[in-house]
Amino acid sequence: MKSETMKTVDSSSRHSSWRIWENPIFRRYCQSRLRFHGLGLALLISVLMAGFLFFMSRSLGTSRAHLSIVDGERSALIPLFIYQALILFVLGTAQVSGGMTAEADEGVIDYQRLIPMSPLSKVLGYLFGLPIREYLMFLITMPFTGWALWRGEVAAHVWIPLYAVFITTALTYHLTGLVTGTVVRNRRWAFLVSIGLVFCLYTVVPQMAKFGLVFFKYLTVTPVFQESLPGILPRSAGAIVATSQKLAPEVKFFDLALPEAVFTVFCQGGLILTFIVMLCRKWRRSESLLLNKVWATGFFGWVQILLLGNALPLIEPGNLFPSREISRLILDWSGWSPKASEGVAMSGIYGLATLLLLFTMTKIITPSAEIQIRGWRRARKQGESSLAILADAATAFGWVIVMALAGGGGWYLFTQALVESRWFPGHSVPLHVLGFFSVALLSGGLGFHAVLEANGGRTVGLVVILVGVLPLMIGSILSASSDRLIPAATWIFGISPASAPIYAATSLLSISELPVNLARSVPRAFYFWQGIHLIVAIYLIGRLRSARKLIASRAGR
Amino acid sequence: METTPAIDIRYLRVDYGNFVAVDDLTLQVPAGEVFGLVGPNGAGKTSTFRVLTTLMEPTYGEVILSGVDVLEDIEMARRIVGYMPDLAPVPSDLKVGEFLEFHAAAHGLGTRAQRRDRVAECLEEVALADQRDHWCKALSRGQTQRVVLAKTLLHRPSILILDEPASGLDPLARRDLRQALRKLAATGATVFVSSHILSELAEMCSSLCVMNRGRLLASGTAEEVRDQLGRNEKTLTVSLLTRHQDAAVWLKSQEAVHDLQVVGEQLVFGFTGNDDGQADLMEGLIRLGARMRAFEEKRSSFEEILVDVAETNRRA
Numbered sequence: 023m024k025s026e027t028m029k030t031v032d033s034s035s036r037h038s039s040w041r042i043w044e045n046p047i048f049r050r051y052c053q054s055r056l057r058f059h060g061l062g063l064a065l066l067i068s069v070l071m072a073g074f075l076f077f078m079s080r081s082l083g084t085s086r087a088h089l090s091i092v093d094g095e096r097s098a099l100i101p102l103f104i105y106q107a108l109i110l111f112v113l114g115t116a117q118v119s120g121g122m123t124a125e126a127d128e129g130v131i132d133y134q135r136l137i138p139m140s141p142l143s144k145v146l147g148y149l150f151g152l153p154i155r156e157y158l159m160f161l162i163t164m165p166f167t168g169w170a171l172w173r174g175e176v177a178a179h180v181w182i183p184l185y186a187v188f189i190t191t192a193l194t195y196h197l198t199g200l201v202t203g204t205v206v207r208n209r210r211w212a213f214l215v216s217i218g219l220v221f222c223l224y225t226v227v228p229q230m231a232k233f234g235l236v237f238f239k240y241l242t243v244t245p246v247f248q249e250s251l252p253g254i255l256p257r258s259a260g261a262i263v264a265t266s267q268k269l270a271p272e273v274k275f276f277d278l279a280l281p282e283a284v285f286t287v288f289c290q291g292g293l294i295l296t297f298i299v300m301l302c303r304k305w306r307r308s309e310s311l312l313l314n315k316v317w318a319t320g321f322f323g324w325v326q327i328l329l330l331g332n333a334l335p336l337i338e339p340g341n342l343f344p345s346r347e348i349s350r351l352i353l354d355w356s357g358w359s360p361k362a363s364e365g366v367a368m369s370g371i372y373g374l375a376t377l378l379l380l381f382t383m384t385k386i387i388t389p390s391a392e393i394q395i396r397g398w399r400r401a402r403k404q405g406e407s408s409l410a411i412l413a414d415a416a417t418a419f420g421w422v423i424v425m426a427l428a429g430g431g432g433w434y435l436f437t438q439a440l441v442e443s444r445w446f447p448g449h450s451v452p453l454h455v456l457g458f459f460s461v462a463l464l465s466g467g468l469g470f471h472a473v474l475e476a477n478g479g480r481t482v483g484l485v486v487i488l489v490g491v492l493p494l495m496i497g498s499i500l501s502a503s504s505d506r507l508i509p510a511a512t513w514i515f516g517i518s519p520a521s522a523p524i525y526a527a528t529s530l531l532s533i534s535e536l537p538v539n540l541a542r543s544v545p546r547a548f549y550f551w552q553g554i555h556l557i558v559a560i561y562l563i564g565r566l567r568s569a570r571k572l573i574a575s576r577a578g579r
Numbered sequence: 580m581e582t583t584p585a586i587d588i589r590y591l592r593v594d595y596g597n598f599v600a601v602d603d604l605t606l607q608v609p610a611g612e613v614f615g616l617v618g619p620n621g622a623g624k625t626s627t628f629r630v631l632t633t634l635m636e637p638t639y640g641e642v643i644l645s646g647v648d649v650l651e652d653i654e655m656a657r658r659i660v661g662y663m664p665d666l667a668p669v670p671s672d673l674k675v676g677e678f679l680e681f682h683a684a685a686h687g688l689g690t691r692a693q694r695r696d697r698v699a700e701c702l703e704e705v706a707l708a709d710q711r712d713h714w715c716k717a718l719s720r721g722q723t724q725r726v727v728l729a730k731t732l733l734h735r736p737s738i739l740i741l742d743e744p745a746s747g748l749d750p751l752a753r754r755d756l757r758q759a760l761r762k763l764a765a766t767g768a769t770v771f772v773s774s775h776i777l778s779e780l781a782e783m784c785s786s787l788c789v790m791n792r793g794r795l796l797a798s799g800t801a802e803e804v805r806d807q808l809g810r811n812e813k814t815l816t817v818s819l820l821t822r823h824q825d826a827a828v829w830l831k832s833q834e835a836v837h838d839l840q841v842v843g844e845q846l847v848f849g850f851t852g853n854d855d856g857q858a859d860l861m862e863g864l865i866r867l868g869a870r871m872r873a874f875e876e877k878r879s880s881f882e883e884i885l886v887d888v889a890e891t892n893r894r895a
Contacts, residue, residue: 046684053681054672129668132634133730136657137685306653309636392594392638399639400650577639 039142047134047147048154051121055155064155065162068109072163075101076170083256093256096174100254102167103188107243109160110192111220114153115199119216121152122203141305145298149196180253183283187246187290194241194290195220197297204304205312232344234368234436235375236332237325240289245273249282274335275328289328296321309396311387311414315421318387322425325379326432329372333436337443342368360445362533369437369531373459373523376429380467383425385482387418388474391573398577417570418471419563426467430460433523441533449532458552462526465555466519472562476569493517509543516547519555583646585610585738585769586631591640593626593793600626602793604640608771608786610737613764615780615787616773619889623793624773625665628742631771632662644738661736665743667727669715675702675726676711679733686734701729704762706755720747728759739763741772745779757783777881791889801881808888812851817864818844818873826869833860844872 042048055061076098084094125131134144150157171181199216206212223242231239239245252264273285280288299317303310313321336342343360389397397415401408409416434456441451474482497515500507515521525548528534536544586608593601601623608614616624629635631642633653642649649656670678676698683694702708705725710718718726724744731739741760745753760770760783774780780787781801788798789808797807819826827846830836835852850857857876864871879887 046681049684050673050677050681053677054670125670128670129664129666130670132632132662132664133682134685135634136632136660136662137682138654138658138687139685307636308634392596395594395638396636403641 039140039146042146042150045143045147045151046137046139047144048151051147051151051154055152056158061155061158064159068159069162071105072102072166075105076166080170089256091173092175093258095170096176096254096256096260098170099167099174099176102163102170103184103247103254106160106163106167106188109156109163110153110188111195112217113159114156114192115195115216115220116213117156117199118148118152118196119199119203119206119212120209122148122200123206123209123212126203126207127209135305135308141302142298144305145200145301148200149193152200153196174254176254180250183281184243184246184250184254187243187283187286190287190290190294191241191243194293194297195223197294197301201297201300201312204301230371230375232347233371234333234342234440235329235372236336236342237289237328240286240332241293243286245282246286273332275331276335292321292324292328309393311389311393313383313386314414315387315412315416315418318383319421319424319428322379322383323428326376326428329375330432330435333372334439337439337445340445342440343445362446362535365440365446366527366531366534367524369433369440370524370527372436373433373462373526374520376433377463377466377520377523380422380425380429380463381470384418384422384467384471385474387421388471389415389418390478394475394570394573395577398574402577417475417566419468419475419566422467422471423464426463427460429463429467430456433459433463437527437531441531446533451531455530458526458530461552461556462519462522465552465559466522469519469555469559469562472559472566476562476566490518490520494520505539508539512540512543513547513550516551522548522552522555525551582610584608584643585612585645586614586771587641587643588627588631589641589643591627591630591642592638593623593630593635594638599793601630601637604790604793604795606788606795606798608769610645610769611764611767612786613760613770613772613784615784616771616790617775617777617780617787617885618773618790619775619885621792622775622790624775624790625742626793627790628662628664628740628771628773631740632660633657634662658734659737661731661734661739663724663727663731663739663741663744665746667724667744669718669723669726671714671716673715674711675707675713675715675718678715678726679730682730683733688734697733698729701732704732704759705729721749721752724748724756725752728756732763735768737768739768739770739772741770743773743775745774745776753779775885777885781881789885789888796888805878805884808884812849812879813857814877815848815850815857815860816873816875816877817846817871819846819864820844820870820872822867822869825867826864829863829867830860833863836860 038044079098079101080094083089083097084091089097125134198219202216203212206215227238227241228244252260255263273280273282275285300312303312333342340346340360343364345360345364346358349358394415397409397413438451441449470482473485493514497511500511500514516525525544528536529545529548584607588604588606591601591604592599604627616627618624626635630637631644631649633649633656636650644656645659647655647659673681679698679701680694683697688694688697699708702711705728707722707725707729710722715726724747728744745756748756760772764770772780772784786798786800787804789796789804797804799807823841823844823846827839827841830839830846830848835850835856837849839846839848861874
């Protein structure tokens with residue numbers, strides 16, 4: 023029997039990750055989510071809604087707006103597209119994150135961990151299996167879209183990129199849901215977080231794009247949708263949009279001019295790859311950190327390159343400035359030039375986004391005490407006297423420094439290109455600003471890292487609330503109460519490391535034009551709190567060293 | 580020649596923050612045995628099993644399953660282990676047959692027809708062949724346990740790890756489970772099974788070990804475990820027709836006798852000696868001239884021993 027057992031085990035074939043139709047997890051969800059009753063109702067609702075949108079738009083177009091047949095057919099495309107986005111982006115993402123958490127809730131996820139499939143096969147099985155009903159709901163709306171595209175005479179080069187990006191965007195969101203469902207243990211929270219993220223992508227993120235962080239809008243379908251608008255709108259409206267788009271910025275990445283769809287797929291591709299790596303690591307070992315240190319640092323650098331590559335070419339033509347967008351809307355831009363405050367705000371926001379990304383990456387690669395102990399004990403077992411530098415258990419200290427310096431460099435390059443552009447003649451950004459930017463990111467990032475690695479997530483949560491958020495709240499209340507209290511509020515704002523990038527931009531840039539009551543307090547608060555942050559960070563690093571030594575000695579016992 | 584143990588646990592330690600769930604556990608389970616792990620709730624049984632099945636990385640220690648280090652070769656370890664977790668969850672959106680066929684496919688068990696046959700075979704083994712088309716969520720507790728046992732058997736693992744498989748089962752189902760485990764052991768598989776009910780394991784296991792608060796207290800056969808736990812004493816009751824007082828005095832003078840009580844014609848006392856000593860005691864009483872009418876020997880039940888051990892440890 024023993025030999026028979028082993029023979030059976032050895033003969034079990036590996037599942038090819040890419041033959042998704044043979045993937046047992048995919049098939050399992052096809053079975054459970056495509057049962058007649060549930061599927062029938064979902065498809066009925068979907069087809070009714072799509073039919074309603076199609077015929078209603080078409081009728082309104084041809085009968086009420088007296089559009090031609092071709093234009094009438096086209097008028098159904100956008101409502102159908104929005105409905106399809108709702109199905110795949112919202113329902114699909116919710117299903118993925120909720121389904122993943124449900125597996126953990128029921129406890130059956132342990133079975134899936136034990137089945138001998140590669141982590142990638144498991145990820146792909148869930149990625150395509152969990153939202154299978156939503157894919158079918160989407161597909162059943164496609165005949166209406168197909169008809170509208172055909173009779174509306176929409177060119178293939180318009181709709182193919184649009185729907186290609188639609189699918190990559192859906193995959194990005196579904197992977198977000200999968201990561202959320204894997205990391206967040208509570209089903210309701212996983213659902214809310216993933217839907218919240220998708221919601222933010224279409225509400226908050228576009229605002230960041232307006233302030234120079236153009237890259238973020240490529241995480242949505244919006245740029246390609248906007249690019250496709252002239253081709254899918256009724257021809258008269260499409261012509262107007264096409265005219266206005268001639269004035270709009272084209273996608274440039276450093277010196278390359280790329281089609282919107284290609285650049286969007288490029289941006290989303292990096293994110294998709296990173297999500298898949300995260301999930302594979304979690305499937306291989308549930309205790310693993312989401313990313314290894316090299317990948318996390320590389321990802322940080324990649325985002326910096328995308329941010330810069332996107333933003334820098336838009337500075338000279340002025341398209342990066344938010345006020346340019348407004349002037350374009352009111353068609354009055356003959357005498358337009360950016361305000362100095364815009365430049366300062368954009369630099370500050372770039373720094374803030376970099377700091378937040380640094381915190382996120384630091385959180386991902388910083389080992390908990392348990393991971394450190396396990397790592398030390400394994401190292402001792404293997405006769406090693408130290409941890410491998412890339413091991414999960416190794417300190418993230420050096421990597422945080424690398425990211426902070428890279429972030430400081432990116433922030434400096436962005437600010438330099440902005441301030442030394444033709445829009446602010448006579449201004450320059452001296453090299454010492456690079457030092458201040460780096461110190462602002464280093465003190466914040468290393469302080470965060472040192473508390474996280476030495477004291478754990480709960481202490482960090484408390485510190486974030488008390489030091490990061492509370493001063494901003496108190497400062498806001500004070501500054502809202504009276505103008506006289508604004509200088510005091512400035513000092514209180516400065517306690518929070520989150521204010522450092524904004525304060526750095528306002529204090530260090532020659533284009534900065536602070537009002538009189540802030541002209542003295544902001545720079546002083548900046549230098550003072552930077553000094554304090556730096557001292558605290560050094561102290562915390564010292565404590566971290568001791569904490570790590572203690573863990574190493576505990577592990578040796 | 581020494582054979583490789585099917586399960587070899589060395590210095591295993593599992594910490595949750597500052598709480599030590601498993602503390603320095605070293606244990607070998609020979610191949611082909613039904614080995615029991617018993618301990619009260621919180622003893623560290625589930626943590627030990629989760630490490631064995633690669634679901635959890637230990638804080639420290641080594642676990643070798645049939646020569647495979649679970650920390651170094653997770654994939655291989657997962658192939659040779661079948662795991663049935665505590666409370667044996669089942670997916671609410673699948674039918675019994677679908678659930679099992681999914682796992683058969685995930686383990687790469689041959690063609691679709693072969694998988695169906697294997698599922699039928701396993702359902703037959705757990706006496707649930709008629710439940711194939713029933714929803715998993717509609718099964719009773721005992722049926723659910725058996726479905727998960729069938730899932731665990733699907734890929735014919737050489738090591739079966741069953742966490743509290745008998746919890747929630749009625750006596751009939753427990754008997755069926757015992758029989759199923761014995762059948763499995765007879766086919767050469769190693770079964771490592773946990774329970775907080777010692778008598779239950781004593782009935783179904785060839786060897787067992789006792790854990791409490793993360794530590795291994797004893798291991799071996801049921802008798803050896805009694806010995807190691809120091810709970811091998813008996814309560815003897817001797818009914819005499821004559822010379823009660825003399826017999827009581829004489830018994831008190833014996834080293835292995837304690838807590839003697841005289842209740843009417845009966846002498847009730849604790850005895851810590853072995854079988855030879857017990858025979859000598861009877862002989863001594865007869866030589867004393869006491870006429871013995873009846874003799875009764877009573878040992879502590881496994882449950883009493885476990886409660887006693889747990890209480891002692893808690894006080895410590």
